[in-house]
């Protein structure tokens with residue numbers, strides 16, 4: 001260990017206690033990776049502070065000594081945002097894991113940034129309230145990580161992404177100042193509000209330490225429908241009809257033929273509606289305040305399903321039935337990591353009117369480059385995930401083919417009104433594509449904000465094109 005690192009270590013141990021500072025190679029290996037491909041980066045020290053004041057002192061020290069700091073939540077990111085690509089310190093939020101209060105009348109919850117997302121949702125529901133921030137990774141992602149990536153979920157088509165739920169944040173700025181960005185009230189016109197500046201900032205502007213989310217009443221009824229179609233066109237026709245009828249489902253998950261086949265093979269036991277004559281699924285969900293509204297929705301959706309040549313449909317109302325009809329959808333991630341493969345995530349978002357053309361274009365690009373494609377996800381948001389499968393033993397030629405396919409896909413997206421990322425962020429993997437979406441004026445504005453808040457560029461350097 002060189003002198004500056006040993007000095008850093010003693011400083012961190014003085015601040016947080018030696019039990020919360022580590023340079024153990026096995027521990028560092030784990031924290032040097034996230035869920036992005038098989039990427040891993042070495043770094044010097046892992047620190048687990050216990051409160052914002054300790055984080056403030058750490059950032060002041062790192063600022064003085066120009067040491068890179070990477071905030072880390074659950075490490076579930078798929079864009080490489082939490083990878084310590086410039087070494088330095090990984091600052092884990094895992095000890096800031098308390099739910100500080102659920103306020104029923106005022107309709108909000110305050111949680112520390114290291115609370116596991118699913119734990120927060122469960123605690124809120126026990127109070128008869130609802131927090132619609134539910135990424136599929138919610139059993140291991142953190143609340144702060146969701147804010148820092150502006151996470152979406154299968155339910156974003158009705159409730160929006162994390163950005164729509166955040167009221168207020170406590171943030172430790174790179175120079176150590178601790179601020180609240182907003183206020184815990186429903187309306188706030190008190191001058192410039194920097195809350196959204198930190199939503200999606202991917203650890204580049206400061207460390208989020210507390211999150212205030214607005215809450216809604218818990219829906220009293222929830223029904224899932226699994227609909228099978230003979231082709232993509234019919235399934236997407238159904239999605240457009242749902243939109244036109246303003247039925248406002250809470251989920252419309254598309255499962256294309258490639259995703260269906262791979263996951264059905266992975267799960268082995270026979271899955272519902274995996275049968276001849278069906279090659280595309282739509283998993284549709286409704287959450288409503290009462291049964292009368294739900295019945296109205298189901299009557300309307302049943303008529304539209306018939307008009308759109310739905311081959312068969314299953315209706316799930318109990319927890320067991322819902323688990324059965326959604327099992328295949330939730331196993332797609334595991335399936336892609338089986339068979340000696342992993343995946344390069346492309347989560348571009350396109351205008352709904354261009355969704356079918358986007359999926360057909362991505363398919364044609366992948367076919368041409370001979371890159372296996374798995375396509376599934378948030379249809380009504382125009383945010384299907386195009387996963388480019390990669391063998392764990394990929395050759396240079398296969399890697400080059402994948403990169404060429406990704407380049408073409410992002411080129412198409414950004415010239416057809418879409419964005420590079422709908423919910424997974426820019427991180428390390430996608431930064432080269434930002435200039436396709438933004439002109440120099442827009443890029444330089446972000447750089448100016450970054451250099452104003454973090455002139456030493458210590459916060460998560462080498463990310464998000466900053």
Ligand SMILES: Cc1cc2nc3c(=O)[nH]c(=O)nc-3n(C[C@H](O)[C@H](O)[C@H](O)COP(=O)(O)OP(=O)(O)OC[C@H]3O[C@@H](n4cnc5c(N)ncnc54)[C@H](O)[C@@H]3O)c2cc1C
Nearest residue numbers: 073074075076077081135136137142144145151152203208
């Ligand atoms: C199986 C699977 C399913 C997924 N499903 C979804 C999904 O449905 N929707 C979705 O949007 N994403 C999904 N993701 C991606 C990922 O889970 C999300 O991006 C999630 O929000 C990341 O949270 P995290 O706590 O794991 O953050 P990390 O991966 O630890 O970090 C992500 C970024 O946030 C920064 N960060 C973390 N905590 C803080 C903090 N307190 N202050 C400042 N910066 C911070 C990090 O520096 C990094 O830049 C999925 C991933 C997997 C592996």
